[in-house]
Amino acid sequence: MNITQVREQAFAMPLTNPSYPRPPYRFYNREYIIISYRTDMDALRAVVPEPLDITDPIVKYEFIRMPDSTGFGDYTESGQVIPVSFNGEHGSYVHSMYLDDDAPISGGRELWGFPKKLASPKIVHEGDVIVGTLHYGSQLCASGTMGYKHKILDEAAQAALTKSMEAPGYLLKIIPHVDGTPRICELVKYQLEDIQIKGAWTSPAALQLYQHVIADVARLPVLEVVSALHFVADLTLGMGEVVHDYLKTDSLKDKV
Secondary structure (H helix, E strand, O other): OOHHHHHHHOOOOOOOOOOOOOOOEEEEEEEEEEEEEEOOHHHHHOOOOOOOEEOOOEEEEEEEEEEEEOOOEEEEEEEEEEEEEEOOEEEEEEEEEEEOOHHHHHHHHHHHOOOEEEOEEEEEEEOOEEEEEEEEOOEEEEEEEEEOOOEEOOHHHHHHHHHHHHOOEEEEEEEEOOOOOEEEEEEEEEOEEEEEEEEEEEOOEEEEEOOOOOOOHHHOOOOEEEEEEEEEEEEEEOOOEEEEEOOOHHHOOOOO
């Protein structure tokens, strides 16, 4: 394989058999359980990178079932998303993600910079309760429970949900150099596209997070559960854009 062929074929690793196909990626019947909770503001400040601004001491803990996604297949995901603003625009910062499928782990990290780790999240319907769990190996790291479809969101609430999903998401993409120093360290913006809400409900919920050295979701403790949403949607994961480069000289100045 000559140099020109390498340049033309190179998309993802490994060169001759990439871990994931080229985008776009469309998700069908994606099931969300999102439990919003109040946490410690100092704990948030310790994990949210500048130049993002924290709007409130709120974290959205997510359990997401993805039974049908182009290229990535059938998998489940769990993690924490933090409401933030950037240059006055409201959005969310993805702090942690744990999932059980290699292709979206590789693709999510390499393309966008999603903070994905291999673990075992699950969503199970148990009678009148929806149960979301996150295990890392044998250890339970997160447990969320939500009443089953207590109240259907009205048209206005569904429109607000769609608008919130269309808001930008932010990621800290880090790729090291061969000597271990950062080669890429960027704040990436992405958005969900072509969103179709197929059903949405709200119910009471409870959430417990447990200390774990690797799956450290308890770093952002639960002080109070604020609300919970259960919904199913089709959507496309849009590609990203770099909005801040931490390795540029003018980006390294700390705020006074």
